[in-house]
Amino acid sequence: MTLMIRFHNTLGGSVEPFVPLHPGEVKLYTCGPTVYDFPHIGNWRAYIFEDLLKRFLLFSGLKVIHIMNITDVDDKTIRGANAKGLTLGEYTRPFIEAFYADRDVLNILPADHYPRATEHIPEMVAIVRTLLDKGYAYEKDGSIYFSIAKFPAYGHLSKINLEDLRPGQRGDSDEYDKESVHDFALWKAKKEGEPSWETPIGPGRPGWHIECSAMSSKYLGPTFDIHCGGVDNIFPHHENEIAQSEAANGVKFVNYWLHCHHLVVNGEKMAKSKGNFYTLNDILAKGYDPREVRFLLLSTHYRKMLNFTFETLEQARAGRNRIRDFLVDLKDVKRDGAASPEVAKLVGKAQAEFVSGLEDDLNISEALAALFGLIKAANVLKDKGKISMADAQALTEFVLSVDKKVLAIEPTDVKLIVDSTTIALTSDNVGLKVDASNDLDSDVQKKVEERQKARAEKNFKLADEIRKELLAQGILLEDTKDGVRWKRVQPPRS
Numbered sequence: 001m002t003l004m005i006r007f008h009n010t011l012g013g014s015v016e017p018f019v020p021l022h023p024g025e026v027k028l029y030t031c032g033p034t035v036y037d038f039p040h041i042g043n044w045r046a047y048i049f050e051d052l053l054k055r056f057l058l059f060s061g062l063k064v065i066h067i068m069n070i071t072d073v074d075d076k077t078i079r080g081a082n083a084k085g086l087t088l089g090e091y092t093r094p095f096i097e098a099f100y101a102d103r104d105v106l107n108i109l110p111a112d113h114y115p116r117a118t119e120h121i122p123e124m125v126a127i128v129r130t131l132l133d134k135g136y137a138y139e140k141d142g143s144i145y146f147s148i149a150k151f152p153a154y155g156h157l158s159k160i161n162l163e164d165l166r167p168g169q170r171g172d173s174d175e176y177d178k179e180s181v182h183d184f185a186l187w188k189a190k191k192e193g194e195p196s197w198e199t200p201i202g203p204g205r206p207g208w209h210i211e212c213s214a215m216s217s218k219y220l221g222p223t224f225d226i227h228c229g230g231v232d233n234i235f236p237h238h239e240n241e242i243a244q245s246e247a248a249n250g251v252k253f254v255n256y257w258l259h260c261h262h263l264v265v266n267g268e269k270m271a272k273s274k275g276n277f278y279t280l281n282d283i284l285a286k287g288y289d290p291r292e293v294r295f296l297l298l299s300t301h302y303r304k305m306l307n308f309t310f311e312t313l314e315q316a317r318a319g320r321n322r323i324r325d326f327l328v329d330l331k332d333v334k335r336d337g338a339a340s341p342e343v344a345k346l347v348g349k350a351q352a353e354f355v356s357g358l359e360d361d362l363n364i365s366e367a368l369a370a371l372f373g374l375i376k377a378a379n380v381l382k383d384k385g386k387i388s389m390a391d392a393q394a395l396t397e398f399v400l401s402v403d404k405k406v407l408a409i410e411p412t413d414v415k416l417i418v419d420s421t422t423i424a425l426t427s428d429n430v431g432l433k434v435d436a437s438n439d440l441d442s443d444v445q446k447k448v449e450e451r452q453k454a455r456a457e458k459n460f461k462l463a464d465e466i467r468k469e470l471l472a473q474g475i476l477l478e479d480t481k482d483g484v485r486w487k488r489v490q491p492p493r494s
């Protein structure tokens with residue numbers, strides 16, 4: 001089988017044909033969360049890009065072995081634990097649990113393994129010892145540093161300016177910028193107030209970068225196919241991973257480096273101080289479905305900056321609803337007759353363009369254009385009465401299969417309320433019943449009923465408008481199997 005897949009490789013800086021080391025199998029390492037806080041939507045953008053990559057490799061008939069690390073010891077986690085007076089384990093546990101929970105609601109396929117840094121100290125120590133033995137590393141005041149002067153390929157991935165190199169100068173912090181390219185810490189000497197391990201290279205704790213070198217080679221071998229992360233990781237993290245791994249093992253570390261661009265909010269870098277910092281829960285609390293968030297984060301090409309706004313999230317919702325409406329309408333087609341060659345041709349074209357788009361460095365815009373182009377063309381035929389039940393089935397199967405295997409936005413899982421008789425009014429303050437005779441509440445109830453009617457008539461556009469109108473007033477509707485509930489929430493910031 002000859003693959004047609006091409007990826008942009010940060011190492012080399014161009015789009016290259018993808019050839020796995022072992023035919024039919026891809027070894028993939030993606031840098032995982034540093035569990036010092038809840039992941040924000042910028043983190044999820046990178047994890048969803050990696051999920052699209054993995055799903056497309058699987059869709060292409062390849063086996064994927066995927067490892068994602070959990071960084072549960074580094075400068076940030078130690079700082080956080082100390083500030084709260086907790087042990088590292090106590091401090092990181094809720095963030096690890098939240099990461100897995102969010103991953104699942106976003107329909108991200110789990111990795112084969114999530115190794116934790118604190119459980120791989122001996123593997124890190126072994127690499128540091130090899131680097132000391134081979135002369136790539138040196139000790140200073142109990143800490144051990146990588147000597148960048150000993151590794152001539154240093155800087156190839158990030159294309160740093162060699163004039164900025166300061167070999168012999170040392171830095172202890174895990175993160176630093178391109179203006180100070182210096183010898184970095186592989187192992188940090190034991191310090192008061194920091195967790196440490198007693199090891200053959202002395203008491204201390206690992207630097208951040210050595211963690212990924214140790215965990216990737218343990219599970220994937222010294223050379224593997226694809227390594228991913230955000231563009232922020234290119235320097236110094238991935239540059240340092242290459243230096244450590246290649247110096248220790250004497251072989252090429254990774255064949256393809258794929259990096260996802262930043263996410264900004266309303267054109268600005270996300271920052272807690274600016275009030276534009278969102279976790280997944282912040283967005284779900286505004287009444288959005290996680291699969292709408294997934295669709296938004298998925299639908300911009302991974303090498304482009306993604307500008308998150310609530311308008312673009314509304315567009316993602318509308319796009320997902322368009323797919324759902326199409327599938328719902330196809331269920332109503334009752335015309336007998338043979339499958340039409342015209343529809344078969346449309347489906348074939350959409351399938352080919354969907355695949356060729358993704359083969360071209362995961363060009364999701366082209367893939368989605370193929371899908372929405374099919375929906376538009378099929379709707380024209382349907383309005384002319386030219387769609388038979390056999391055609392409807394072929395169209396439905398195509399849309400559901402690309403969703404199931406690649407997009408995973410589950411457009412058919414939008415709950416349809418059939419029974420509009422049960423309307424429970426509750427407030428979010430510990431489930432107290434709200435007096436329905438209250439003016440505001442009866443207004444809300446009227447709106448809820450209007451929306452139920454719109455949904456029963458499949459007027460999803462009107463139903464969504466009513467939902468939005470209520471949300472703007474701080475009323476969040478929830479469709480449950482017992483009917484509609486509503487609760488008061490913070491209205492979305494406009």
Ligand SMILES: [Zn+2]
Pocket residue numbers: 030031032212237
């Ligand atoms: Zn990493």
